[in-house]
Amino acid sequence: xxxxxxxxxxxxxxxxxxxxxxxxxxxxxxxxxxxxxxxxxxxxxxxxxxxxxxxxxxxxxxxxxxxxxxxxxxxxxxxxxxxxxxxxxxxxxxxxxxxxxxxxxxxxxxxxxxxxxxxxxxxxxxxxxxxxxxxxxxxxxxxxxxxxxxxxxxxxxxxxxxxxxxxxxxxxxxxxxxxxxxxxxxxxxxxxxxxxxxxxxxxxxxxxxxxxxxxxxxxxxxxxxxxxxxxxxxxxxxxxxxxxxxxxxxxxxxxxxxxxxxxxxxxxxxxxxxxxxxxxxxxxxxxxxxxxxxxxxxxxxxxxxxxxxxxxxxxxxxxxxxxxxxxxxxxxxxxxxxxxxxxxxxxxxxxxxxxxxxxxxxxxxxxxxxxxxxxxxxxxxxxxxxxxxxxxxxxxxxxxxxxxxxxxxxxxxxxxxxxxxxxxxxxxxxxxxxxxxxxxxxxxxxxxxxxxxxxxxxxxxxxxxxxxxxxxxxxxxxxxxxxxxxxxxxxxxxxxxxxxxxxxxxxxx
Amino acid sequence: xxxxxxxxxxxxxxxxxxxxxxxxxxxxxxxxxxxxxxxxxxxxxxxxxxxxxxxxxxxxxxxxxxxxxxxxxxxxxxxxxxxxxxxxxxxxxxxxxxxxxxxxxxxxxxxxxxxxxxxxxxx
Numbered sequence: 114x115x116x117x118x119x120x121x122x123x124x125x126x127x128x129x130x131x132x133x134x135x136x137x138x139x140x141x142x143x144x145x146x147x148x149x150x151x152x153x154x155x156x157x158x159x160x161x162x163x164x165x166x167x168x169x170x171x172x173x174x175x176x177x178x179x180x181x182x183x184x185x186x187x188x189x190x191x192x193x194x195x196x197x198x199x200x201x202x203x204x205x206x207x208x209x210x211x212x213x214x215x216x217x218x219x220x221x222x223x224x225x226x227x228x229x230x231x232x233x234x235x236x237x238x239x240x241x242x243x244x245x246x247x248x249x250x251x252x253x254x255x256x257x258x259x260x261x262x263x264x265x266x267x268x269x270x271x272x273x274x275x276x277x278x279x280x281x282x283x284x285x286x287x288x289x290x291x292x293x294x295x296x297x298x299x300x301x302x303x304x305x306x307x308x309x310x311x312x313x314x315x316x317x318x319x320x321x322x323x324x325x326x327x328x329x330x331x332x333x334x335x336x337x338x339x340x341x342x343x344x345x346x347x348x349x350x351x352x353x354x355x356x357x358x359x360x361x362x363x364x365x366x367x368x369x370x371x372x373x374x375x376x377x378x379x380x381x382x383x384x385x386x387x388x389x390x391x392x393x394x395x396x397x398x399x400x401x402x403x404x405x406x407x408x409x410x411x412x413x414x415x416x417x418x419x420x421x422x423x424x425x426x427x428x429x430x431x432x433x434x435x436x437x438x439x440x441x442x443x444x445x446x447x448x449x450x451x452x453x454x455x456x457x458x459x460x461x462x463x464x465x466x467x468x469x470x471x472x473x474x475x476x477x478x479x480x481x482x483x484x485x486x487x488x489x490x491x492x493x494x495x496x497x498x499x500x501x502x503x504x505x506x507x508x509x510x511x512x513x514x515x516x517x518x519x520x521x522x523x524x525x526x527x528x529x530x531x532x533x534x535x536x537x538x539x540x541x542x543x544x545x546x547x548x549x550x551x552x553x554x555x556x557x558x559x560x561x562x563x564x565x566x567x568x569x570x571x572x573x574x575x576x577x578x579x580x581x582x583x584x585x586x587x588x589x590x591x592x593x594x595x596x597x598x599x600x601x602x603x604x605x606x607x608x609x610x611x612x613x614x615x616x617x618x619x620x621x622x
Numbered sequence: 623x624x625x626x627x628x629x630x631x632x633x634x635x636x637x638x639x640x641x642x643x644x645x646x647x648x649x650x651x652x653x654x655x656x657x658x659x660x661x662x663x664x665x666x667x668x669x670x671x672x673x674x675x676x677x678x679x680x681x682x683x684x685x686x687x688x689x690x691x692x693x694x695x696x697x698x699x700x701x702x703x704x705x706x707x708x709x710x711x712x713x714x715x716x717x718x719x720x721x722x723x724x725x726x727x728x729x730x731x732x733x734x735x736x737x738x739x740x741x742x743x744x745x
Contacts, residue, residue: 156721
């Protein structure tokens with residue numbers, strides 16, 4: 114039983130923070146309630162982005178201020194809000210309660226728990242809308258954020274503080290890349306990089322998909338450093354619109370503490386749809402494809418909040434991986450081109466590659482990272498350049514080879530090497546590779562050790578070689594995990610190891 | 623008719639904050655029913671803006687708040703002052719000036735403390 118004194122003490126403690134009794138209220142009267150948007154008269158003292166409360170407890174936020182009326186988007190379904198209902202201002206700008214306790218949780222964009230656990234009330238209120246950090250507070254992106262996907266880490270490296278778009282048609286593995294990246298942030302032994310907190314923002318997806326993702330993250334242990342902000346298909350458009358802002362507000366809380374954060378927006382196409390719907394109901398003028406005129410600003414102000422702060426400002430970072438879905442591989446549609454121009458590069462997934470069994474189905478020619486080598490460890494950088502060149506030559510030669518003309522031996526060798534490189538860059542879902550093993554795979558193919566292995570055996574060779582190194586040459590893994598460029602001595606050891614392994618592999622097969 | 627014009631028409635219907643019956647009758651005869659709705663809405667809005675409601679817990683204390691009436695008249699010259707009664711105030715007064723409500727009563731204070739202790743303010 115709780116002691117009476119303790120209860121009274123607790124009440125006194127709570128009351129001591131009750132410093133100001135609200136004496137003035139600004140009220141409004143509902144005039145119209147249509148499709149999640151309420152038009153109300155009164156509320157003369159309300160400001161843009163202010164949270165308001167209806168008499169049935171539903172919350173909303175002010176999005177339009179007109180001469181006699183204000184327009185409010187609702188966070189609930191607003192069934193009980195009728196003409197004449199009263200609204201009160203809260204004097205509070207829309208914000209979310211952020212704290213370390215959110216890690217491992219699934220929450221709505223309003224901070225309500227969706228995982229059946231208790232609501233977190235203590236924490237810091239972070240505003241959903243905030244001006245991004247300025248030039249003085251930033252520093253160049255130079256620290257890698259490892260995705261664990263060989264192809265991406267080698268050819269399209271992502272840095273901490275970068276914004277890298279993942280773009281492609283439906284069901285090509287866009288979410289898979291993002292999830293792999295989250296899984297790969299499990300703290301690695303020997304890594305000099307800071308741990309990363311991940312935030313996965315769900316916009317307009319099926320609840321079953323969210324449950325599946327959460328389950329996968331739990332199974333792999335990634336939920337220990339991940340927060341899911343979820344606005345699913347059945348939620349109102351207002352929540353779809355607010356979800357990425359809630360995600361970035363939480364990310365900023367951790368960044369202010371000097372931590373590195375990864376945020377995935379899955380996906381911004383649906384976010385644009387939600388904003389279009391709200392804007393049309395608000396009767397804002399429609400532009401191209403019926404999107405409002407400020408659709409570019411909506412995404413640019415969101416993605417600009419991804420940042421790498423300098424040491425004077427805590428040195429934290431937010432890396433953003435927005436996802437955009439294209440229709441029939443049309444990269445030149447309105448929203449994709451907007452976001453391509455905002456971000457620092459894109460990973461383009463192509464249906465043809467996916468259908469021919471290349472996974473991840475990344476089109477290397479159309480993908481780019483504008484940060485490039487600055488966000489690569491010296492180890493990977495030392496071998497990735499050669500592979501990039503070989504792949505480019507292969508692509509060019511492969512076009513000529515299609516004509517069936519006779520090819521000289523050097524060209525055939527190059528084509529063969531290209532095929533092997535493509536094979537080695539294939540990687541199954543949910544199996545991100547640590548840096549040391551990425552180095553081994555790329556080193557093996559770029560140094561011609563796969564030239565005498567049939568293309569169909571390349572993946573088997575790769576996995577068995579990894580196992581072999583783990584068993585027999587564990588010290589090599591420690592050397593390669595440091596991210597430093599391998600010394601001559603290490604390379605010699607590797608050469609010897611591959612010779613030994615090849616003897617075994619050839620005998621077995 | 624757009625609402626802005628209805629508002630202008632409604633403003634013209636007042637003489638020194640008092641609705642002119644003749645003008646209203648004249649306008650009523652010339653407006654369609656849809657326009658009439660807008661006109662009535664605008665009239666109500668102006669009337670609301672021109673009136674201050676003083677809410678008291680009961681009629682008995684009406685004479686005891688003369689000082690408040692005098693202050694309000696000075697603060698808002700030209701506005702009408704009307705009385706309303708609401709027992710839930712318990713003690714004290716509430717002033718409603720258009721969309722602003724000033725609460726100086728026990729009922730509201732107790733409500734606020736209750737909400738604060740239950741952390742229902744912004745949950």
